[in-house]
Amino acid sequence: HLSGGHYNPAVTIAMILDKRTTPADGVAYSIAQIIGAIGAAAVILVTISQDAVSAGISAPGPGVTEIGALILETVFTAIFLVVILTVSKRSPGMAAIAIPLTLVAIHFAIATTSGSSVNPARSIGSAVIGGDLSSLWIYLIGPTIGGIIGYGIYKVTGADDEEASA
Structure with a gap:
């Protein structure tokens, strides 16, 4: 049995709700995802710089309120999950194309406004290693x-x- 390759606690929660992952496995996956994200940010710190880690910290863009960023993260994560759940069930062979292309489109759409995290683990890693937790709540609540x-x-x-799908 494979994990399904999801590296995002928001995806893991949806997979638990859809009974594709057990709650116990989901908790283990989410812990591993967060540890992996912190580890990745630490590698960036050691191999590149603090500035590189800081550049990865999720934060609302100029002129975007925290509530605005929260709404964008919520809406675009919902869209992402509809695609993931639908494609992985109906057309698993297309998942390797449809899911990453959707994520790229989401990043193009909201990178400069909300920071385009749509992944709590990714935001945790950069925030913890970068030492700036001030906006982290947006990227925990919105994607979840x-x-x-x-x-x-x-x-x-x-x-x-x-x-x-038949």
Whole structure:
């Protein structure tokens, strides 16, 4: 049994809700994801610089309020999860193309406004090693709620229906 290759606690939560991952495995995955993100930021600190780590800290862009960034992170994480859940169930062979392209599109759409994290672990790693936790709450709450909303949309639209994919 493979983990599914998700390195994002928001994805893991949705996978638990969809019963593709057990809660126990989900907790273990999320812990590993956070440790991995902190480790990655530490490697950047050691091999490049503190400035490089600081550049990766998620924060609202100029003129964007914290609430605005929170809304963007929530909405775009929900979109990301609808794509992940739908494609991985209906067209797993397309997942390796559709999921990364969706993430790239999301980054193009909101990188300069919300910081485009859509991944709590990624934000934790940079914030902890970079020493700036001031906006971290946005990137913990937004993607987590967005992941749950994305799962809800996936269920309500019937995208999880096995019959529809046949």
